[in-house]
Amino acid sequence: MVRKIVDTFGDQVDVVLSSSPARLLGMDERGISVSKMEEEHVDLVISIGGDGTILRNIAKMKKPIPIIGIHMGTVGFLADVDPENAIDVISHLIRGFVYDERPRLELSVNGRFVQNSINEVVAISSLQAKIITFEIFVNGTLLNEVRADGIVFATPTGSTAYAMSAGGPIISPDVDAVEIVPLAPFKLSSRPWIIPFDNEITIRVKESKKTAVLVVDGKTVLSDISTEENPVDRHITGNDVVTIRRSRYPARFVRVSDAIFFDKVHRKLQ
Structure with missing residues (x-):
């Protein structure tokens, strides 16, 4: 071709x-x-x-x-x-x-740019099949405390991908929103959220002894360096602040x- x-x-x-x-x-x-x-x-x-x-x-x-x-x-x-x-x-x-x-979503860790995402950012336990607790803040206000395998943060474009498979709604591309979908949550009350795209989302791992990894558009990202070309891998701990906001591009x-x-x-x- x-x-x-x-x-x-x-x-x-x-x-x-x-x-x-x-x-x-x-x-x-x-x-x-x-x-x-x-x-x-x-x-x-x-x-x-x-x-x-x-x-x-x-x-x-x-x-x-x-x-x-x-x-x-x-x-x-x-x-x-x-x-x-x-x-x-x-x-x-x-x-x-x-x-x-x-x-697109812009992902940063501790104030350093990591990568942009067209589909989704996923925060997931670094240990397979191990539940982890996340705190999710929207514009500095606690939205929810989620015990789950992980959380998907998806754009409307990504709402037909991983988020849909995890039980999230399909969002029309002309809706300017982000969806937050827990993965295998422990509580029945942990349901998906739809929030305006221009809100800033902050995520923290609540448990000091547990760690998470970040996956962007299906690829585990490397989170210590602020360029896409030369990132460095590590797990996210309770000391880290993960931020998701609208990308400029x-x-x-x-x-x-x-x-x-x-x-x-x-x-x-x-």
């Missing part, structure tokens, strides 16, 4: 590849790191793979470039374009396109059809 795209459009527009595919296809002269595409004035990123590939590509960009996904994975909720339609779709896009902005998804969100949910998730 990558070679076909290059062969079809290479004479019409400048086509660059992320470093690994460029090496594999013997096109090193076209290779560039995804993280450097913005400074090279790339206008559109075409992600070939599943939703995970899209998430990884977005995570590499501080200010995400508009992205479109060619579906080569399983569910393909974010990857809208089927391979058989890819060339036709791209031929239309190179003449102009519009995109929708989706808010939203993700941008190219619109390829006028399909209604609820129709997409029905087609992809039934």
Whole structure:
């Protein structure tokens, strides 16, 4: 698929590849790191793979470039374009396109930036199948004390992913909110919360002898260094303050059809 795209459009527009595919296809002269595409004035990123590939590509960009996904994975909720339609779709896009902005979560630990998230941030016990107690604060006020395996903090985009599997509601993309979903909570009263996106969420591990790990968009993150390129791994303890807020830099998804969100949910998730 990558070679076909290059062969079809290479004479019409400048086509660059992320470093690994460029090496594999013997096109090193076209290779560039995804993280450097913005400074090279790339206008559109075409992600070939599943939703995970899209998430990884977005995570590499501080200010995400508009992205479109060619579906080569399983569910393909974010990857809208089927391979058989890819060339036709791209031929239309190179003449102009519009995109929708989706808010991301910014994760920091002890005041240091860790990573942005388009789907979810998960705080989970570092010991498998061991319950842990978290305190959740919203704008400095205690929202809840949760005993559970962990907690999912999801965007509307992420509400159809891990949060949904954990029993959280599906949120329409035009609703500016974050959902908080306990994972296997101990109390029946521990239910999901929906809060405005602009609120600041703070998390603490309450028990001094227990630790947690942070997972962003399915990847365990490394929490001590403030850059995405050079983080350092460690567990979160009761002495740490985890903060989640709106990222300054939203993700941008190219619109390829006028399909209604609820129709997409029905087609992809039934």
